[in-house]
Amino acid sequence: MNSESILKQGYQIIEELGHNLTGGRVTYKATHLLSGQTVVIKEFQFLGSSWTETEYDAYEQEIQVLRHLSHPGIPRYLDSFETDEGFCLVQQYLDAQSLAIPHPWKLEEIKHIAISVLRILTYLQSQTPPVIHRDIKPENILVDQNLKVYLIDFGFARLGGGEVGVSSVVKGTMGFMPPEQLFNRQLTPGSDLYGLGATLICLLAGVKSGEIGTLIDEDYKLHFSHLIPPMQRGWISWLEKMVQPLPKTRFSSAQEALIALKPINVHRLPKVRLSHPMLLFKGTHWPEKITQKITLINPIPNTILWGRWEVAPHPCDPPHTPYDHSWISVTPHQFEGNIIECTITVDTAHLLSAETYQRQLILHSNTSEETKIVHLEVETGTLPKTQKLEYISLSCLFIFCFCAGAILGGISSFSVWLVIFGLPGIAVVDALLTTNLVQLKQNPSSSILVGVLGSVIGGIVASMFLGILYWFGPVGISIGLILVSSGILGGVILGVSRLQELEKLESSRTILGRLILGLIFFPYSLTSLVIALLLPGVFIPVADLQKARGFEILQGRQLALLTGAVGLASGIWAVNWVSGTLSTLDLSAEVIFVLLMSVASGGTLVYLWCKQAILIPRKNQKLLAHYQKSKAKLIQL
Known part of the structure; x- marks a missing residue:
């Protein structure tokens, strides 16, 4: 502990809050001797650590960013000074815990946290030039007993303009970095939304920060809906848009995401009404493709219906996956919206002629029922007769x-x-x-x-x-x-x-x-x-x-x-x-x-x-x- 060097600067260390010995970072809770104010001192120890020039730049970058910010959700910059072993950054002390600490969060509380962070990001993105945090994760979001939310650790933050562009070193935390940041491509205001979305998924699904990467597939898409209970899916479509791999399919800014989130009732679920509970496919000849349409309607305001179709297994059908069937297909297979028209196609080339088949379609959705059944009855056409001219x-x-x-x-x-x-x-x-x-x-x-x-x-x-x-x-x-x-x-x-x-x-x-x-x-x-x-x-x-x-x-x-x-x-x-x-x-x-x-x-x-x-x-x-x-x-x- 470098208490003597810090004491010379007028600060008395109370306790150590955390440390990263490999990275040479130690965080202390301390008291300013002149004012009696409780502060947080983040010490960057250069001597005896594996610090590089890039990490040294991160320290200077954080000081530069914090000096220009003034928001109740961001700890205030108070002071900075050199010590015998490195540099120290002094900030406002917050009696709050990070989201990385397990806690039984309620849905309303998670939505409140999301709105609070989005307001902080909206402030950051309104700066000239805008500020991109680049390292939003549960460890960097603090919440106190009154549910006041704070965003900390601006060591990887960048100012807009040229500073927002590609850097020579990838900075951020795996699993919370969007693909454009992972591959050192141009960042946008929507880049920080990916990390916030991944953080909220951790809270909803009970996933630890270090395990979020297991939910990402080879196309960098986060799959999490199966981990969330049915009654907590009211805003899942909003979350899915937050963590879209492509920036153009994500919300373009924190302000846009905030406007979309506010009216969502996290407890209100959509309902699905089917235009036809049963469909009849009547063929005229063999073989042919017969189509029927079915409309899905969600009457609940401020909710979005989403889901997918699956052909129910049948002992006479060849083995198939939920996404592929040999003679029944549904377009679109996956859907999102409140009025969706789906086309069901039956290919009778795989069936016997002049017969009646009965099958079932399973509708999986984010409603309280989770699944609905649509009955299909297929009457195949007849074969042509042998024809000889008279x-x-x-x-x-x-x-x-x-x-x-x-x-x-x-x-x-x-x-x-x-x-x-x-x-x-x-x-x-x-x-x-x-x-x-x-x-x-x-x-x-x-x-x-x-x-x-x-x-x-x-x-x-x-x-x-x-x-x-x-x-x-x-x-x-x-x-x-x-x-x-x-x-x-x-x-x-x-x-x-x-x-x-x-x-x-x-x-x-x-x-x-x-x-x-x-x-x-x-x-x-x-x-x-x-x-x-x-x-x-x-x-x-x-x-x-x-x-x-x-x-x-x-x-x-x-x-x-x-x-x-x-x-x-x-x-x-x-x-x-x-x-x-x-x-x-x-x-x-x-x-x-x-x-x-x-x-x-x-x-x-x-x-x-x-x-x-x-x-x-x-x-x-x-x-x-x-x-x-x-x-x-x-x-x-």
Whole structure:
């Protein structure tokens, strides 16, 4: 004890408060002989210790910082002097204990400590230049019997500007230093918040300072929520933001953290309300991905709901972790907020077809209930049937429509334009027929767009037919009116299922939505003008014959529709080529345009026919073979 040198400076040592012999630091409680004031003397002993030039600079730095500070939460700088063995720093004595001493802190007391330290840091960061402490930990925070909080030990503190930047030596305490300080990167006012957050975690979880490092993973993220009892999780999201590894995801300043903390009731917990306690996933075919949405709502003010999803283990499912499941996924898997929409996706490729599976989702959250169960019921779709074309009826339909096209091509010069502009409308009808309710819900705008295109093309076709029949006089006009009426009726028959399905959408439940749908489908009904008279007597019987060969009803009607369209187009083009209408070598702009449009129109129809008659059946056949081969590996009920 260097009592004589200290006594010469007018201070009488009362007792030793602590020492670090390796570092050459000793702290005394003493009395100033002239004033009788009790003080703390921190002696830095250079002789016989391992002091370096950097540590000597720390002593000078602390004196420099303390001289400029005046805050009730920071011990006042009183004096400094040299001794035979080193230097001494004299500060105000505080009858308080450090947070490193075990104590059964209450939640309100911990929040009070957090607010008090944040106010001290706000003061430090308001200085010009701002002061960054760089060593906030339980040992450097004192609390007296009246819960007055003090921040001590400014040996590692730095002033703002250039002093805040990177230094040549990492200074601080492991486990309480943010990554940017650990790696000697630029510090910010948010850097001190990391140490305060880690300190509060020690108080809440009962972790000693030397053990805080065991909670940090390889990405420098602190994992502590599992150590905190459920009823003490009201402000856990605030704490998690305090100790974020990246400075940009942390609070930017003590003032911001203080504003966020004040309204938090540490005893008030969030609640979770589920929009659906049970979800039904109904498949239409195998395999497919089926999605459903569930909304989580927290009605408790000044709280934040957070948590994660987990698929409950099932004896028939492959082993999985809480974060990964073979055929059920939830996005987002982890969440934070008070209104969260989660998407649950089921991949039926891992399941048997035409079966019903029941599973459970577990919702882990920071509510008093901790977990909630959401029941899932999955009805997988059926496998496609083996499909074989009924060629005789399709051939007869093709020949019939070919002859009709030849007659039409022979009597009307408008027939070419009918092929160019009218028959692509068949492709639109095909698209409408293949659109199911699931697709409508997922993308209603595309379905409505298809209806609009059908309306335009149908109007062109109707105009052409009316123009042609007008030349036949009053009888022609009468027949034209009958065709228009039949076209409207046939279009309504084709579009009624689309309309009913669209009416199920949220956007179409209003009067305005119904009015818009009516305006769209009235002109769309004219799209069926070409086939209105032939549909009942010719196309439907052919389609029914395809149904007996394994094709779905809509798919059979598509085949009949496309076969007739290809036959009609072929007849028109054959007559025009034979008659020389299109065989001229005069490659004018009009002829080139007609040729290009005819290739596009005919190519579209042929592709759609091949798709329905060849490609889809082949795909289904491969799918059936794959299912039979992998059936033993699929997940059982």
